Amino acid sequence: MRLTGVTLDHRGGDGRPFRVLDLPKLVVAPGEHLGLRGPSGSGKTSILHLIAGLILPGSGTVAWGETEVSALDVSRRDRWRLNTLGYVFQDFHLIPELDVAANITLPASFSSWRIGRAEREHGEALARRMGLTDLSRKAGVLSRGEQQRVAIARALSRRPALILADEPTASLDAAHAEEVGTLLVEAAREAGATLICASHDSGLLARMERCIDIAPAPPLPDLATVSGHAA
Template identity: 60%
Template sequence: MPASPSPDRAAGRLTLENLALDHRDANGKPFRLFDMPPLTVEPGSRFGISGPSGCGKSSLLHLIAGLLRPSQGRILWNDRAVSELSESGRDRWRRETIGFVFQDFHLIPELDIAANVALPARFSGWRLSAVEKERAAALARRMGLPDPRRRAALLSRGEQQRVAIARALFTRPRLILADEPTASLDTGHAAEVADLLLETVTESGATLICATHDPALLARFGQRLDLTPTAQRRAA
């Protein structure tokens, strides 16, 4: 009988309890970037986050991923308060649960497409198995990248975006966070990349939370949050 998935690997409900995040301005004065009412994202949901530049969309994704700690409130995965874990605990939870499509891609130019896609596996072992190598190549092909041996330094921005999405899917995460996945693309390529992202997420059954300015992409999400920045007031 196959082993049951760990609590981190199982489908999860994401709950944000009264989140707030404080920052400091250029003069060092504290201000509250945003306050949020309670929010629950059910397993398998497609959730879009909109709002003007500087309102905290990327920061909210970083909070959910455990890269930042909230100034107020909690983040729960099922009944586990991940925002209260130690740094090493959040690192482990992130590796086992999340795929992140970063706005700036964060590819390694010297590595080829397949090696960049398989980067998450390097956190648990130095050598890739044959199965992992084939999965990386298959994901690259699925993203319209037929030559997985091409170096990342030779790729267009649209191709780099496809590699970034494939990498986020590599570990079969239950929660995918995408930060402006179509921002660097023209309209035609943006629609194509959005199709690929949504199709592959639907097939995997993962939850997708996406921060974007793209109205065409936002229209495809079942739930949406318009993140309005809090007035630049001093934090309590």
């Protein structure tokens, strides 16, 4: 994974632009486990969204191997995500009305109108690996820890080459955070997947092979000042 010369700007409530991210270069080797740490608002989640192609940089490139993700159109980014990526969202994004099994195998339904036996059995195996025993329970009645386990199992269900995890232990107590973090790292290692994890959890970050600190981007220059028209 390579991010080169990446910047990302947003506009505040007053309409003025501000810089969210300024990342000259980030290279992640295939199969590497990388931790992103930094204060809230430093751009950790934005980096994950850029890697996933959920947002595009204002400048620079985001590439996975020979694929320049940031240059793909919407439909091709969707296909790339489906074939390459597993994402553990901070807010889970489960469907409350669906049961555990259906939530885990949901990504398979995006490419086929029917979930095959192999996908179901793989989903059940992942659920067991995550300590989920009742696959018929609806996601809406699960505890946050159980929902987190379902979200991780879903991210692994397509055997992705790249796993992104955004604060995967943030909603858990210390004991469950350690257990879930171990499951995530071990599952990624067994699959030979690249894992990029944004977290404040020092225990989880200690399991990564490498960690980098993400600092808040410097403010954009005041255009009035730059042009010599400051008050």
